[in-house]
Amino acid sequence: MLVLCVVAAGAIAWRPPLAPAVLAAPTQAATGALDDAAVARAIRDTESGPSPLELRDRGGLFSGAGGGYRITVYTPQSWVAQLATQAAAAGVALAVADVEAADRAPLLRVVASPSTPTVGSSRDLSSAVLRVLVLDEHRRSQLMPEGFRSFTARYRVLLGGTGAIDGMEATFALAELAALRGGADREFFVRVEGTGYSKDFKIKRKHLSQLPL
Numbered sequence: 768m769l770v771l772c773v774v775a776a777g778a779i780a781w782r783p784p785l786a787p788a789v790l791a792a793p794t795q796a797a798t799g800a801l802d803d804a805a806v807a808r809a810i811r812d813t814e815s816g817p818s819p820l821e822l823r824d825r826g827g828l829f830s831g832a833g834g835g836y837r838i839t840v841y842t843p844q845s846w847v848a849q850l851a852t853q854a855a856a857a858g859v860a861l862a863v864a865d866v867e868a869a870d871r872a873p874l875l876r877v878v879a880s881p882s883t884p885t886v887g888s889s890r891d892l893s894s895a896v897l898r899v900l901v902l903d904e905h906r907r908s909q910l911m912p913e914g915f916r917s918f919t920a921r922y923r924v925l926l927g928g929t930g931a932i933d934g935m936e937a938t939f940a941l942a943e944l945a946a947l948r949g950g951a952d953r954e955f956f957v958r959v960e961g962t963g964y965s966k967d968f969k970i971k972r973k974h975l976s977q978l979p980l
Contacts, residue, residue: 799873799941801843806863806871809847813855817845820978824882824959824966832963833882833893840957840970840978841876874913874938875901875980879959881932883922894963899937902956902967903947909958910947912937941980951980 801809809816820840827833841849847866854861882894896917901910915937921929948955952975957968970978 800868801847801866801871803863805844806847806866809844810851810861810863810866813848813851816848817842817979818977819845819849820970820974822968824968826964826966827882827894828885830894830964831892832961834885836882836894836896836959836961836966836968837880838957838959838968839878839880841878842978842980843871843873846870846874846876872938873941875941875944876936876938877901877957878934878936879957880934881920882961882963883920883932884930892963893932894961895933896935896959896961898958898960899935900958900960901939901944901947902958903949904954904956906956906967908947910939910943913940914938944980951975 819842821837822840823837824835827835847870850866850870851861854865877899879896879899881896884893899912899915902908915935917933917935919931920934921931923929944955945951952972954972955970957970959966959968
């Protein structure tokens with residue numbers, strides 16, 4: 768089976784709830800959760816406000832497991848801005864009341880897109896995402912997600928039709944991440960484990976201005 772191109776690599780539109788370990792949906796008043804004013808700012812400043820951090824990997828090319836993973840990392844503010852962008856693309860204006868408690872929660876959200884087959888390769892030469900973890904800068908301690916869900920990324924096949932492979936969206940409590948890191952300027956890793964290979968993405972100090980935690 769020959770691959771022409773990737774047509775969707777982990778876009779997540781209006782989505783089902785995260786699976787266990789699922790978040791018990793926090794109330795708006797939960798410590799660190801976005802209040803209505805903060806949600807309104809994130810919606811209003813969609814174009815000029817906080818953007819997610821995106822990192823790409825080409826490790827699959829060297830391991831024979833596809834074109835590589837991609838992670839997109841969201842703070843609560845950039846996640847609400849993403850929801851507003853998705854709503855606008857569907858012709859809907861996102862209102863503050865539309866943003867649920869789980870989307871306001873003090874969470875780091877990681878969307879890990881799978882390593883899809885490269886042009887001309889088979890479905891076997893790819894890597895679906897099985898698990899997402901966060902590790903401290905020395906990779907001695909790890910943080911399990913509070914919640915996670917799989918999503919399907921599709922790619923077009925040269926001879927017609929499409930293929931499908933799983934990515935994962937995972938959430939991590941910001942308070943637990945802060946404890947793991949041990950300091951506001953400390954780097955950390957996001958580990959993506961898959962069916963073909965694993966990759967540690969380093970969140971460096973230069974990324975922290977784009978990813979205020």
